[in-house]
Amino acid sequence: MKNIIIILASLLVSLQSYAQTRQLEAHEHGAAMVMMAMEGEKLHLEFEVPSESIVGFEHFPESDKDRMVFASAMALLSTPSNLFGIPDEAECIPVGINVSQTLFSGESKHHEGEHDEHGDEHDESRSDKDDDHEKVGDHDEHKDEIHSEFHASYLWNCHHADDLKAVQTRLMKVFPRIEEVRVQWIVGDLQGAMELENQDGFIRGWN
Structure with missing residues (x-):
């Protein structure tokens, strides 16, 4: 188990480092x-x-x-075979699943926006010039509207990793509101990026 945790940590570091080169646009609906x-x-x-x-x-x-x-979505996300197709010949066994969402933090962010709005209303009572501040406050409130995301992480042990030539993604089929899947991958010393717009698109390119 310790070895799995160490390897997972190293993979996360690699993924986060590579993701900085081509980040997903800020909270873009329909894009995963x-x-x-x-x-x-x-x-x-x-x-x-x-x-x-x-x-x-x-x-x-x-x-x-x-x-x-919400409960139905969490159940679907907690079963990786619903979302990704891995070739049987690779003999990959799931050993780690983690699904989370940021709805709580999104709600907190919304309250911060309301607090800024009240602060601007208080400033307005002191001078006519503060009308501009109120407009800024309104802008901040809009900027701080609720945004939330789902995050999911899966780990497999693959007994025949050399036979893993591609991974099928079913995200758009399971969740029809997803219109595009943007992929970044690292396999050994190779890395790449691709965009999938097909419901049964495949992640590939390392062999």
Whole structure:
């Protein structure tokens, strides 16, 4: 288990370093970022996507319907075979799954926007010039509107990693609001990037 954790940590460092060269535009609805790394027998897949593209909303689930949609999405995301197709001949066994979302932090960000708005209203009472500040406050409130994302990370042990020629992504089929998948991959000393717009697109290019 310690070896798996160490390897996973090294893969995460590699992914984050490479991701800096071509980042996903800030919170773009309909676009998902997938990062893949292969090191020895370890395959790591990680992706991030706006909540709107997964569940259709970005606020904290309040209604029964929202909670059901949210729970269904979490269940789908917790089963990697729903989202990615790995060749049987590679004999990859899932050994790590982590799914999270930022809805709580998004709600907190919204409250910060409201606080800024009240501060600008208080300034307005002191001088006419502060009308400009109110406009800035309104702009800040819009800028601080709720945004949230889903993050998922998966780790496999692949007994025949050399037979892993491609990985199929089913994200657009499972979550139809996703219109584009942007991929960054690292396999050994090789790395690459690609964009997928097909529901059954394949991540490939290292062999």
